[in-house]
Amino acid sequence: MSALLRYTVKKILIGIPVIFLVTIILFSIMQLMPGDPIDLLLPPGSRVSEEKIQEIKRTWGLDKPLIIQYFYWVSHILRGDFGYSFVTKLPVSNLLYARIPYTLQLMLTSQALAFLIGIPLGVAAALRRGRFTDSLIMVGTAVLWSTPGYWLGLMLMLAFGFYLRVLPISGAFSPASMVLPVATLTLPYLGMVARLMRTEMLEVLGEDYIRTAWAKGLPSRRVVLRHALRNALIPVTVLFFLNLPWMLGGAVVVEIIFAWPGMGTLLYNSIVMQDYPVVMAIIFIIAVLTVICNTLGDVVSAFLDPRIRLEKGEY
Amino acid sequence: MTDPLLRVVDLKTYYRTSAGLVRAVDGVSFEVYKDETFCVVGESGCGKSTLALSIIRLVPYPGEIVGGKIIYRGTDLLKLPESEMRKIRGKEIAMIFQNPMNSLNPVFTIGFQIAEPPVIHFNMDGRSAWRRAVELIGKVRMPDPEVRARNYPHVLSGGMRQRSMIAMMISCEPKLLLADEPTTSVDVTVQAQLLNLLMNIKRERRMSMVLITHNFGLVAEVCNRVAVMYAGKIVELGPVREVFRNPVHPYTRGLMKCLPIGTKRKEQLYVIPGQPPNLIEPPPGCRFHPRCPHAMEKCKKEEPPLTEVEPNHYVACYLRR
Numbered sequence: 001m002s003a004l005l006r007y008t009v010k011k012i013l014i015g016i017p018v019i020f021l022v023t024i025i026l027f028s029i030m031q032l033m034p035g036d037p038i039d040l041l042l043p044p045g046s047r048v049s050e051e052k053i054q055e056i057k058r059t060w061g062l063d064k065p066l067i068i069q070y071f072y073w074v075s076h077i078l079r080g081d082f083g084y085s086f087v088t089k090l091p092v093s094n095l096l097y098a099r100i101p102y103t104l105q106l107m108l109t110s111q112a113l114a115f116l117i118g119i120p121l122g123v124a125a126a127l128r129r130g131r132f133t134d135s136l137i138m139v140g141t142a143v144l145w146s147t148p149g150y151w152l153g154l155m156l157m158l159a160f161g162f163y164l165r166v167l168p169i170s171g172a173f174s175p176a177s178m179v180l181p182v183a184t185l186t187l188p189y190l191g192m193v194a195r196l197m198r199t200e201m202l203e204v205l206g207e208d209y210i211r212t213a214w215a216k217g218l219p220s221r222r223v224v225l226r227h228a229l230r231n232a233l234i235p236v237t238v239l240f241f242l243n244l245p246w247m248l249g250g251a252v253v254v255e256i257i258f259a260w261p262g263m264g265t266l267l268y269n270s271i272v273m274q275d276y277p278v279v280m281a282i283i284f285i286i287a288v289l290t291v292i293c294n295t296l297g298d299v300v301s302a303f304l305d306p307r308i309r310l311e312k313g314e315y
Numbered sequence: 316m317t318d319p320l321l322r323v324v325d326l327k328t329y330y331r332t333s334a335g336l337v338r339a340v341d342g343v344s345f346e347v348y349k350d351e352t353f354c355v356v357g358e359s360g361c362g363k364s365t366l367a368l369s370i371i372r373l374v375p376y377p378g379e380i381v382g383g384k385i386i387y388r389g390t391d392l393l394k395l396p397e398s399e400m401r402k403i404r405g406k407e408i409a410m411i412f413q414n415p416m417n418s419l420n421p422v423f424t425i426g427f428q429i430a431e432p433p434v435i436h437f438n439m440d441g442r443s444a445w446r447r448a449v450e451l452i453g454k455v456r457m458p459d460p461e462v463r464a465r466n467y468p469h470v471l472s473g474g475m476r477q478r479s480m481i482a483m484m485i486s487c488e489p490k491l492l493l494a495d496e497p498t499t500s501v502d503v504t505v506q507a508q509l510l511n512l513l514m515n516i517k518r519e520r521r522m523s524m525v526l527i528t529h530n531f532g533l534v535a536e537v538c539n540r541v542a543v544m545y546a547g548k549i550v551e552l553g554p555v556r557e558v559f560r561n562p563v564h565p566y567t568r569g570l571m572k573c574l575p576i577g578t579k580r581k582e583q584l585y586v587i588p589g590q591p592p593n594l595i596e597p598p599p600g601c602r603f604h605p606r607c608p609h610a611m612e613k614c615k616k617e618e619p620p621l622t623e624v625e626p627n628h629y630v631a632c633y634l635r636r
């Protein structure tokens with residue numbers, strides 16, 4: 001087995017217990033909540049016969065000890081069955097399926113834009129270190145990075161929605177609806193990516209192996225884009241994955257501001273209306289996403305950096 | 316003698332640091348002839364690396380070549396545009412660096428890194444360049460060249476990395492090899508092997524070499540001519556036998572006294588008293604005078620010029636006249 005594959009398996013094996021820990025915590029919270037757990041499982045307010053209730057109790061193992069109940073519950077949520085919403089009385093999974101695509105659309109577009117713009121900006125600043133372009137990029141990204149997302153969102157709304165009246169400020173009715181939420185998510189993050197990229201690039205450009213590349217007579221394009229960028233991109237790529245959960249966090253805020261019909265607004269509304277099954281499901285999804293992204297970050301960095309997958313005696 | 320392959324004339328390379336102007340190389344002149352091994356020896360910090368980096372014009376920021384000429388086969392390298400200089404580096408003049416641990420790119424296999432120069436300089440296709448890399452890996456005596464070619468640098472020992480470095484730098488058959496303390500940072504047990512390898516390759520390919528070292532013992536073994544550097548200047552220059560038989564400059568004599576002789580243990584070795592000077596404000600007159608046992612009044616005021624004391628043997632010292 002190759003070192004990379006072994007490393008990947010190791011990281012996944014570390015990730016799985018973390019997800020189980022999350023399920024244990026969520027299950028404990030559910031136990032502490034007032035009311036009969038059966039209420040979480042039945043369509044609320046529905047008139048159901050005693051036999052039906054007994055049957056549901058059996059399938060969910062509610063007549064069994066707590067530890068068995070836990071395993072029944074885990075097996076259900078792993079299949080995507082999170083019970084019913086208190087408020088809409090619909091299965092939680094149906095609500096989620098309707099919302100997740102919107103959130104993904106927002107997150108992934110912003111994430112992609114931040115990297116596609118941030119990386120070249122950072123490289124450009126590094127290559128023109130100390131000159132005007134560099135200063136301009138550094139000041140600009142510092143401003144962007146230190147801007148709170150909700151404030152930026154409100155300002156963009158004010159500028160483009162109220163004064164200029166060129167872009168929609170709420171909902172998701174047309175592609176134009178995406179512009180302001182995506183901008184709000186992208187801009188601060190783009191600043192961070194550009195600054196990290198510049199730092200990494202400058203560090204790598206000062207390495208001995210870059211001097212070696214010059215000494216070989218390689219053209220500057222090749223030295224910069226192949227030898228230096230390839231190394232400088234490693235931490236930036238890892239950031240891409242580690243930051244996805246934060247992006248989701250940012251999306252929650254942005255969705256609320258712009259009434260974007262994603263998981264963020266769903267979470268917000270569910271908290272306000274104490275719709276626990278929905279809140280639980282979303283927290284579970286965020287936790288799992290965090291674990292998956294961390295694992296991916298580790299694996300990708302090992303893929304890009306042969307030093308990480310080094311094990312003793314391995315060639 | 317024939318025309319020199321390389322002629323360095325009054326070279327000055329300074330670093331503009333916040334503490335002041337560091338005169339790392341301050342008016343150095345010498346020639347390197349075809350097939351010759353020219354040694355530059357001196358304590359650490361006297362400007363040897365800066366000298367070598369100046370020759371291929373890779374002095375790092377904030378360093379700058381502020382004067383002089385570097386004439387390689389009739390062309391002044393300091394006048395070439397960067398694009399032309401690139402065709403010299405690696406192809407005509409190659410350089411082996413002191414620290415093999417950081418001098419190879421960690422994310423590429425050594426095969427890739429060795430194959431790269433021929434692809435760039437000779438437009439060789441990737442497959443032939445790879446075959447050539449494997450050959451070169453065998454040439455520098457690494458076992459299992461096919462396997463090694465696919466290795467990343469971090470799995471190799473310091474000695475193996477330096478061998479890869481040699482393979483990489485001879486891949487375009489340069490005419491001049493600059494070797495900056497090539498054996499200093501590898502394990503003591505492989506230093507001799509590595510030097511032998513380097514000298515064999517040099518002889519076989521009929522390259523000229525500038526070998527930089529702070530180990531005076533090494534000089535006697537492998538060099539034709541030697542330049543002794545002190546505080547950014549050459550203080551003695553001549554054929555190795557001549558300099559060893561009749562060292563004139565007190566600094567050269569000091570370096571020779573430092574050599575281990577017979578069974579003497581290291582702690583009993585002689586060391587030149589004092590420290591090499593700060594190159595921001597070097598001592599006036601002869602830069603060696605604060606440490607020189609023979610210093611005279613004149614030494615503190617006027618700088619001794621490099622003069623021929625015997626045929627081809629130059630010394631910058633007032634002692635002999």
Ligand SMILES: Nc1ncnc2c1ncn2[C@@H]1O[C@H](COP(=O)(O)OP(=O)(O)O)[C@@H](O)[C@H]1O
Nearest residue numbers: 330337339359360361362363364365375376594
């Ligand atoms: N990048 C640099 N910036 C500032 N000063 C430097 C730099 N590199 C070398 N120097 C200074 O130049 C002088 C000569 O250094 P160097 O050429 O490395 O000497 P050597 O190779 O003989 O040890 C030293 O005084 C050193 O401090």
Ligand code: SF4
Nearest residue numbers: 601604607614632633
């Ligand atoms: S010139 Fe004077 S100080 Fe310098 S080495 Fe000769 S004797 Fe010593």
Ligand SMILES: [Mg+2]
Nearest residue numbers: 363364413495
């Ligand atoms: Mg040095």
